[in-house]
Amino acid sequence: MNLILLDPDDIAADGHARVRDPRRLRHLHEVHRAAPGDELTLGVENGGLGRGRLLHLSSDEACFVVEQLDQPPPAPLPVHLVLALPRPRMLARTLEHVTALGVKHITLLHTRRVEKSYWQSPELAPERVREHLILGLEQARDTRLPEVTLATRFRPFLEDSLPDLLKGRRGLLAHPGMATPCPRGIDTPSLLLVGPEGGFIPYEVERLLEAGCEGIHLGERILRVETAVTALLARLF
Structure with a gap:
């Protein structure tokens, strides 16, 4: 998982994104071995790309501070x-x-x-x-x-x-x-x-x-x- 892909509903009005589904959490724990303070690549479904800083990670939730998701995704094939x-x-x-x-x-x-x-x-x-x-x-x-x-x-x-x-x-x-x-x-x-x-x-x-x-x-x-x-x-x- 080279991108943490967020559903628009994952992002709150305060700019925090919360990930709760088991698959993404397991990947953060076992593959990224992520820890609070780490910066990871984030994207929002059908939207832009950016970076996010991990605030906390538990077995139930990961919370990120989301920076601007203003980078375009790769161009599609025609x-x-x-x-x-x-x-x-x-x-x-x-x-x-x-x-x-x-x-x-x-x-x-x-x-x-x-x-x-x-x-x-x-x-x-x-x-x-x-x-x-x-x-x-x-x-x-x-x-x-x-x-x-x-x-x-x-x-x-x-x-x-x-x-x-x-x-x-x-x-x-x-x-x-x-x-x-x-x-x-x-x-x-x-x-x-x-x-x-x-x-x-x-x-x-x-x-x-x-x-x-x-x-x-x-x-x-x-x-x-x-x-x-x-x-x-x-x-x-």
Whole structure:
């Protein structure tokens, strides 16, 4: 936790911030080994960054004197990530990784090779998704919470949502066997589509290309979803 991310309700009118949830308190005790007088990096959710001086720390509460939270968070990546829903354990890690890298718009998509049971996973509960997003923000010293949308049916996504998502964006379909290598260092707004383990089926690839997406690849190796997404984002941006 490289950032103590505060909810706006954590900050009182007197400029003191109080942290009471067990996870952040445990991290302050066990990882930071914080003590009264220490200065730590603070941020407020969807707001600015700054510093705070720890007044006291107990098993129940940490209290900080907050300095001005007027520093901007890191710039977001100009990308909307469309990710075929991974299996639950991989979903948790992937959400944390892409949030740390600066993705602010994520659509989780159902495709043929996505197990229907994945949509019943506790990892998709709003509070669990939020927890993984927060962990990614804390890692990267960011404060802007990503927006996550669920698209549980491929065809309605293709016909109803994809045309709007492609407006003003370059559509990039990452799939093994495509003709074009993944580009490097682009700065244009983009829509990046990544399939599940086993990839998109041929029908899905054909329809996405027909809709205006460009097919790209990362080479001959077949990568796990969480590895592929990280490699794609690093190479693209």
